[in-house]
Amino acid sequence: MAPSTEDSPAxxxxxELLEKDASKSTALAAIETLMSTLEKSxxxxxxxxxxxxxxxxxxxxSTDYSSTSVKSASELFMRFISLASLDLQTFDECxxxxxxxxxxxxxxxxxxRQKIARFAQPFIKNNSRILTHSYSKVVxxxxxxxxxxxxxxxxxxxxxxxxxxxxxxKERLDSIGIPCTLILDSAVGYLMExxxxxxxxxxxxxxxxxxxxxxxxxxxxxxxxAMNKPVYVMTESIKFVxxxxxxxxxxxxxxxxxxxxxxxxxxxxxxHPLVDYTPPQYIKLLFTDLGILTPAAVGDELIKLYx
Amino acid sequence: xxxxxxxxxxSQGSAIHPAFIALKARCESREIVDLDxxxxxxxxxxxxxxxxxxxPSDKAMSRDVDALIxxxxxxxxxxxxxxxxxxxxxxxxxxxxxxxxxxxxxxxGKQQLTDWLDEFVENRIQLAFQAISxxxxxxxxxxxxVLTYSWCPLVEQTLLAAHEDGVNFHVCVLDSYPCQRGxxxxxxxxKADISCSYGLIxxxxxxxxxxxxxxxxxxxxxxxxYALAIRGSSQVAMVAQAANIPVLLAxxxxxxxxxxxxxxxxxxxSCTALVSERMEMIPADLITAVVTELRILPPSSAPAxxxxxxxxx
Numbered sequence: 001m002a003p004s005t006e007d008s009p010a011x012x013x014x015x016e017l018l019e020k021d022a023s024k025s026t027a028l029a030a031i032e033t034l035m036s037t038l039e040k041s042x043x044x045x046x047x048x049x050x051x052x053x054x055x056x057x058x059x060x061x062s063t064d065y066s067s068t069s070v071k072s073a074s075e076l077f078m079r080f081i082s083l084a085s086l087d088l089q090t091f092d093e094c095x096x097x098x099x100x101x102x103x104x105x106x107x108x109x110x111x112x113r114q115k116i117a118r119f120a121q122p123f124i125k126n127n128s129r130i131l132t133h134s135y136s137k138v139v140x141x142x143x144x145x146x147x148x149x150x151x152x153x154x155x156x157x158x159x160x161x162x163x164x165x166x167x168x169x170k171e172r173l174d175s176i177g178i179p180c181t182l183i184l185d186s187a188v189g190y191l192m193e194x195x196x197x198x199x200x201x202x203x204x205x206x207x208x209x210x211x212x213x214x215x216x217x218x219x220x221x222x223x224x225x226a227m228n229k230p231v232y233v234m235t236e237s238i239k240f241v242x243x244x245x246x247x248x249x250x251x252x253x254x255x256x257x258x259x260x261x262x263x264x265x266x267x268x269x270x271x272h273p274l275v276d277y278t279p280p281q282y283i284k285l286l287f288t289d290l291g292i293l294t295p296a297a298v299g300d301e302l303i304k305l306y307x
Numbered sequence: 308x309x310x311x312x313x314x315x316x317x318s319q320g321s322a323i324h325p326a327f328i329a330l331k332a333r334c335e336s337r338e339i340v341d342l343d344x345x346x347x348x349x350x351x352x353x354x355x356x357x358x359x360x361x362x363p364s365d366k367a368m369s370r371d372v373d374a375l376i377x378x379x380x381x382x383x384x385x386x387x388x389x390x391x392x393x394x395x396x397x398x399x400x401x402x403x404x405x406x407x408x409x410x411x412x413x414x415x416g417k418q419q420l421t422d423w424l425d426e427f428v429e430n431r432i433q434l435a436f437q438a439i440s441x442x443x444x445x446x447x448x449x450x451x452x453v454l455t456y457s458w459c460p461l462v463e464q465t466l467l468a469a470h471e472d473g474v475n476f477h478v479c480v481l482d483s484y485p486c487q488r489g490x491x492x493x494x495x496x497x498k499a500d501i502s503c504s505y506g507l508i509x510x511x512x513x514x515x516x517x518x519x520x521x522x523x524x525x526x527x528x529x530x531x532x533y534a535l536a537i538r539g540s541s542q543v544a545m546v547a548q549a550a551n552i553p554v555l556l557a558x559x560x561x562x563x564x565x566x567x568x569x570x571x572x573x574x575x576x577s578c579t580a581l582v583s584e585r586m587e588m589i590p591a592d593l594i595t596a597v598v599t600e601l602r603i604l605p606p607s608s609a610p611a612x613x614x615x616x617x618x619x620x
Contacts, residue, residue: 208596208605244603246520246553246595250449280605281592296607303602303611 010037011059018065023137026066027073027238028109033060034077035102044091049098053078064258068204068212068275071254073109073238076305080105112236112289113138117145119287120199120234128153128196131188131224134160134214135168136201138234142287143199147178155180156191160214162272188220192227202235204255205288207244207302209280209295211235212255215273218248221282230284237290240302245277323382324359326352331383334581340488342390342526343460345581346561347432349393350424353400357420362413369407372416376401384580391527391535392562393581396427427561435559436464438600443522444469446555446603447476450520454552456481456508456543458488459524461557463495466522470501477502479514483539486584508539511546521547521554525589526582528558530613531567532591532606537584544593553595556606560599563612 010033017029037056043049057074061067081101120142124130130153132139143155155173159182160166166182173180183191198220202211211217211233224231245251253262256273280295290301330352333339339348356379362368380389380397389397403423407416443465447453453476455462466478478496480503482489489505496503506514515521521543527535534540534556544554570588578585591606599612 207603209607242602244596246446246555247551249519250446250553296605299605299608300611303608303615 008055008059010056011063014060015063015065023141025109025113025137025236026069027236028106029065030057030060030070030073031077031102031106031109031238034074035099035106038081038095038099038102041095046091046094049095050078061254062259062263064260066203067259068241068255069239072204072241075242076238076240077102077105079305108289109236109238112238113141114145115289116234116236116287117142119292120232121146121149121151123197123232124151124153126152129156129194130154131156131158131191131195131198131220131229132169133158133166133198133200133217133220135165136234138201138236139199140169140172142234143173143178144176147176153178156183156195157181158183158185158188158216158220160216161185165214185216188216189223192223192229195224195229197229198224198231200231200233202233202239202286203275204239204241204243205233205235205286205298206241206277207299209283209286209298210245211278211283211286212241212245212251212275213278215276218276218278218282221278225282231278231282233283233286235286235288237288237301237305240298240305242302248277251275251277323379324352324356326355327379327383331581334583337583340583341458341460341524342392342562342582343432343436343559345390346393346396347428349396349581350428354421354424357417357424360413360417362416367407367409368411368413368416369404369409372404372407372420373401376404387578387580390579390582391529391564391566395561395564399427400424431559431561435561435600436461437468439557439559439598440465440468442598442603443555443557444472444474446520446598447474450476450518452477452479452518452520454479454481454514454518454521454543454547455492456489456523456540457483457486457537458492459557461559462522462524463492465557466496466501467499470499477504479503479518480505481508481511481514481539481543482506483508508542511543515546515550515552518547518552521552523554523556523589525556525558526562526586528556528563528597528606528609528612529566529568530564530609531569532594532609533567533569534558534589534591534594534597534606535586536589538587541587541589541593544589548593554593556589556594556597558597558599560601560612560616563599563609563616565613 014029014033017032018024034053034056037053041049041052043052060070081098116138124146132155155178157166157169157180170180170182200213200217202213204212221231243252255275257271261271283295286293286298330348334345339345439461447469455478478501480489480493493503493505523536523540525534525536547554594606596603597606
């Protein structure tokens with residue numbers, strides 16, 4: 001059996017999906033890749049099909065895109081399509097049902113950003129000053145929709161080193177016409193007193209109700225808590241992950257470093273982690289397509305999703 | 308508080324089953340100490356009671372057994388409340404007894420009830436302990452120094468199992484007077500060649516600086532996420548929180564109860580039957596995670612566990 005790498009057809013398809021559409025969510029791309037594998041599959045048994053899909057997931061996780069999103073989305077997709085008994089006559093009928101469920105799942109996921117934007121609408125009033133971190137497609141879409149409805153607000157976005165992804169956010173906001181200021185990561189403390197609230201995205205939502213997001217989010221959240229500014233997280237429910245980190249050191253390594261870094265077997269003590277874990281006590285609310293949740297409710301939702 | 312002595316005669320007419328007399332005596336003499344051990348002995352005593360039951364020909368088994376249990380339980384409790392988790396078990400057992408069909412034979416009824424009791428011990432205690440050990444082992448891998456308090460059989464089993472699996476860690480055992488139960492844990496850990504240190508609870512602030520994880524046992528988890536544990540546990544949890552060390556509580560789902568309480572009430576009500584130690588509340592915000600056989604949960608998810616296990620009354 002050939003080992004799955006990012007050079008496999010699935011890995012290439014996945015990377016192409018994300019390169020073609022910069023605003024596509026990593027999780028959605030993962031699901032679409034799985035769906036296309038399902039459609040092209042020549043498997044004749046359920047086990048064969050499951051193995052094929054698992055190989056595709058491994059291939060996607062070995063690309064440098066967010067491993068957290070890929071993992072959670074893939075797991076939920078697999079569960080959704082195989083939920084309920086499949087004691088149908090032939091494998092072909094089985095495949096039909098799986099494909100139909102897959103299409104429904106994708107449609108639901110594609111709508112999730114619009115739902116989140118709708119939930120966020122009442123929270124943003126005229127002349128709000130919003131702080132955000134790094135580059136989050138969900139947050140951008142939500143801010144875009146709220147601005148389109150006529151609300152005026154000012155966004156401050158951190159540069160977010162080492163990849164300066166904050167500047168991509170500024171470019172997008174400028175192109176939509178939302179007033180935006182790019183700030184240094186270290187200027188968060190200075191600015192926090194004049195901010196109304198913080199909006200961040202998440203790469204993964206943990207069972208604790210906390211989130212994994214671009215490094216710097218934890219510092220931002222602690223600062224906001226100290227000054228009594230609410231931190232709102234915007235994320236789709238496909239990013240809910242079955243992990244329970246107790247502290248920063250307990251974050252699984254596949255989330256902290258890029259796949260390419262892990263493959264090179266470098267001494268990880270010298271590598272800078274790309275993400276940090278923000279515990280639930282610093283988060284006020286999570287805006288998801290399942291509704292506006294408190295961090296405590298995330299645990300309940302996860303039990304329901306993974307039951 | 309007046310303690311029931313062994314010479315007290317039970318209520319008129321109904322004889323107390325010797326298994327229950329032995330259970331109460333052993334608990335009072337502190338031969339059996341932790342809640343998990345007490346629960347297992349309690350189930351064993353109940354099993355003996357059911358096996359020695361003789362069904363009268365004119366009465367339905369479910370109603371008869373139900374009526375006979377009352378004096379047995381009031382002997383055991385002696386006016387005090389049952390420990391919460393055992394109260395849960397008794398409620399579920401009563402439901403099981405009531406579910407016996409009216410026309411079931413003595414044989415069948417006994418079989419059903421003893422099967423249920425056996426299944427409870429096997430699934431909710433023994434297998435649950437194994438699952439909890441596995442979940443905790445993954446967290447022990449990263450934490451090279453673990454702090455624990457007093458003796459809890461589940462914590463002991465977890466540490467021994469993790470060590471057998473090759474996880475390397477050092478254990479700090481905290482203890483308190485007068486019972487000094489921590490020495491029991493220390494003995495079994497040393498026998499297994501696990502590197503340990505020992506201190507009294509007064510040295511917690513000093514020892515916490517060396518530790519990366521705190522692992523505690525408990526006797527119940529309430530539906531608001533608060534935990535009932537032996538006295539001293541909340542002190543350890545508070546110091547751990549101040550030092551930013553995560554606190555893990557090992558709790559099989561049978562210990563989850565549908566009750567809400569935020570503070571340890573006065574002297575009288577903190578005593579329960581069978582359990583000789585005094586208990587206290589650990590507030591939910593001091594607990595980082597509760598390890599159950601289902602998954603690792605935040606304490607705020609206690610109601611979800613109650614729903615999942617249909618323990619909601």
